[in-house]
Amino acid sequence: MATVGDFVLKRLAAWGVQRIYGYPGDGINGVIGAFGHGDTGIEFVQARHEELAAFMACAHAKFSGEVGVCLATSGPGAIHLLNGLYDAKMDHQPVVAIVGQQSRMALGGDYQQEVDLLSLFKDVAHDFVQMATTPAQVRHLIDRAMRIAMERRTVTCVILPNDLQDMKAVETPPREHGTVHSGIGYTGRASVPPQSDLQRAAAVLNSGKKVAILAGAGALHATDALIAVAERLGAGIAKALLGKAAVPDALPYVTGAIGLLGTKPSWDLMNECDTLLMVGSAFPYAEFLPKEGKARGVQIDIDGRMLNLRYPMEVCLTGDSAATLEALLPLLEQNTDTSWRQRIESNVADWWRVLEARAMNEAKPLNPQRVFWELSPRLPDDVILTCDSGSCASWYARDLKLRRGMTASLSGGLASMGCAVPYALAAKCVHPGRPVVALLGDGAMQMLGVNALITLAGTWRSWSDPRLVIMVLNNGDLNMVSWEQRATEGDAKLSASQNLPPFPYAAYAELLGLRGMRVDHPDQVATAWEEALASPVPVVLEMVTDPDVPPLPPHVSAKQAAHYVRALLRGDPDATGVITATIKEAWDGLFPGTKR
Incomplete structure (x- = not known):
């Protein structure tokens, strides 16, 4: 008999999950046991602590582009996940947490290790956190947790009472009123803004004489497009910490990190520019961005919720950073005035000499x-x-x-x-x-x-x-x-x-x-x-x-x-x-x- 625990692993494998990071405990025994019921196609990686497991799931998402999955038992195990899950949430990484709970008949009875997990996870997994109460519910809970984590680039959570994990799986819910019949598959989304918005953005950028680009984690896959746009506009590129690998540091107009841990060339770039292009970044510190009103702004982000949040932007573009920059490039005019770029490159060269001397x-x-x-x-x-x-x-x-x-x-x-x-x-x-x-x-x-x-x-x-x-x-x-x-x-x-x-x-x-x-x-x-x-x-x-x-x-x-x-x-x-x-x-x- 295939159990709910078996079905959870089978369904996650169908979504392409190959690895789960976690730590065992009796609250999640039904899922842990399923790893031993034959080849699941999923590797279990035992961490030394649930916080480590959640960090590993976040890093898995960062370094693979896939959904990271972590697993923990009820009570203390679930609580230990939280810090690593908040790391994933705040860095916009797709992570699914599978968490055990005490048996359904004990809930509300002040039972050992009974924690109100729905309330506990409601903030870190606010886009989707649900507890299964019947086997027929598990299919769509796993499907929605995976889909929402991917689509919203966030943390989701499925809570499984331990008695439910050992019950007979229901792979196909009955075709009747009140049931949900979910499916597996990638959810597509528009990756390039409308042409009219691109033209408005290009008009702002073409009018700039001193353009500064700020690249974040959302621009990590847009290296070539960032370089092409910077070359066209004669711009300098500063990088948020999560965007450090977005463009090579050997480029003479890359000013390096921005913020408290940043560089003087990045400070000068932001304070002297007349136009700011922010790409895939949620950099939070306003004091390191241009003074409000001093620079016109264009922002590109895949998540419309993050637009016009850090600096008042004139044009906001919702879309994939690489695809949007590539669509924007033909509309940009070549900046023939090299004075701004020469100043940036001189500042960068001086800064590397400062760093070497200090080192x-x-x-x-x-x-x-x-x-x-x-x-x-x-x-x-x-x-x-x-x-x-x-x-x-x-x-x-x-x-x-x-x-x-x-x-x-x-x-x-x-x-x-x-x-x-x-x-x-x-x-x-x-x-x-x-x-x-x-x-x-x-x-x-x-x-x-x-x-x-x-x-x-x-x-x-x-x-x-x-x-x-x-x-x-x-x-x-x-x-x-x-x-x-x-x-x-x-x-x-x-x-x-x-x-x-x-x-x-x-x-x-x-x-x-x-x-x-x-x-x-x-x-x-x-x-x-x-x-x-x-x-x-x-x-x-x-x-x-x-x-x-x-x-x-x-x-x-x-x-x-x-x-x-x-x-x-x-x-x-x-x-x-x-x-x-x-x-x-x-x-x-x-x-x-x-x-x-």
């Missing part, structure tokens, strides 16, 4: 910028990069030059700690033949990373290419929060809050049968990267870095400067090192490559 500054013992600067030219052509939240994201955003063919992501909208290693594991599940590099701080590594290494140790031998490097910045400090306390609050670093207990990351990797490398001298950084990227065994690369090197924003306001000084005067325990490192950074910003 080579002495620190105690390693300058974290050098760790990323030395990695940049050594990245394999087809590498997949994952990055965590924290100060490591600053160096990732600024110091790494991505080339065409590389893939990269992090937790953008949620900016959650703990995502880099599960992202990397999912990347290897999806692309076992590509090298992967995870970049994270010691705070994120202690939070979730050390647990995820156990999964890595048990799975890497099945990959066709074993290259996976997990680089940990070991500075003993929750570094980004320390800098935020100083610059935004005017408070000295609170050691009780910010200091991390020591942990032997490289040695721990060796205990698990992985390779561990610990680097604490600047002359070792380059060769360590080369060895790690050539290793036939996954590597934990522990870089012992200086927490006092500041991730300076592209523009320091008077208020931030005042807070910074006040924090240091309040007895910051690292004040001496912070002041020394800040002076070096500021000098290199003014006189890159010159001796102090």
Whole structure:
């Protein structure tokens, strides 16, 4: 007898699902057991924690273009999924959560592990969250969860009481009143706006003398179209963090990241432009966009709900970014005035010299910028990069030059700690033949990373290419929060809050049968990267870095400067090192490559 649990896997396989990330428990036993009832066509990937499973499902969607699926038991298991699911929701990734629940007869009885899951998931999965109460309902619940996740690029959830999972499956509901007969198949949608809207957008862009393009995650597949439009308009291209791989950083008019973790050329681009073209981005920080009224605006996004949200746009185009840009291109006029482009390219060239000078500054013992600067030219052509939240994201955003063919992501909208290693594991599940590099701080590594290494140790031998490097910045400090306390609050670093207990990351990797490398001298950084990227065994690369090197924003306001000084005067325990490192950074910003 085929059970509901069997049917759930069969239906997901029919939708093309090949892999489910999860953790077992009695609330979901009927589905877990179905994996052992023959070849389901779906691989079960056991994470060490449900939060890791949800992060992996999100990363699966990011790196495959498919729907990511995660699974958890009732009560605590379901609750643990939430952070990773919010990561998917806020980065607009299609993820389906299959969650167990106590038996139907117990609901409402204050039963063990009974949680109101419909209410719990109503925000993160607000487009679709439903609990099955009869086997005939399961088919359309799975179908709608998958379809809505794909169509809305969001999180959906199906809740399955544990007694229902063991009941006889109903594959075809009866043909009678009150039943639903759903089907499987891709839902098409218009990908190009009407010609009249394209003409209006072209008129705005053609009138611009200083055009700036902001590319986000929605433009990752539009590389050629972005370059063609930028060349036609003589524009510069800034990138939101999730759009870092949208265009190669070697292009002289690509200004790099935007925002607090961004570059000075991107700051200048936005403050000096007269026209803004935003493509596939929900970049949230208005202070880094043009001043309202100073620039005319055109926005392209696949989701009409995200239009005219961040900056008042004159023309909004709902459509696929690549297809829309390609349709727009014949309507754009060639800009023959090269003065704007020359200014952008000069700013970019100066900025790369600043970054190199800053990366080579002495620190105690390693300058974290050098760790990323030395990695940049050594990245394999087809590498997949994952990055965590924290100060490591600053160096990732600024110091790494991505080339065409590389893939990269992090937790953008949620900016959650703990995502880099599960992202990397999912990347290897999806692309076992590509090298992967995870970049994270010691705070994120202690939070979730050390647990995820156990999964890595048990799975890497099945990959066709074993290259996976997990680089940990070991500075003993929750570094980004320390800098935020100083610059935004005017408070000295609170050691009780910010200091991390020591942990032997490289040695721990060796205990698990992985390779561990610990680097604490600047002359070792380059060769360590080369060895790690050539290793036939996954590597934990522990870089012992200086927490006092500041991730300076592209523009320091008077208020931030005042807070910074006040924090240091309040007895910051690292004040001496912070002041020394800040002076070096500021000098290199003014006189890159010159001796102090």
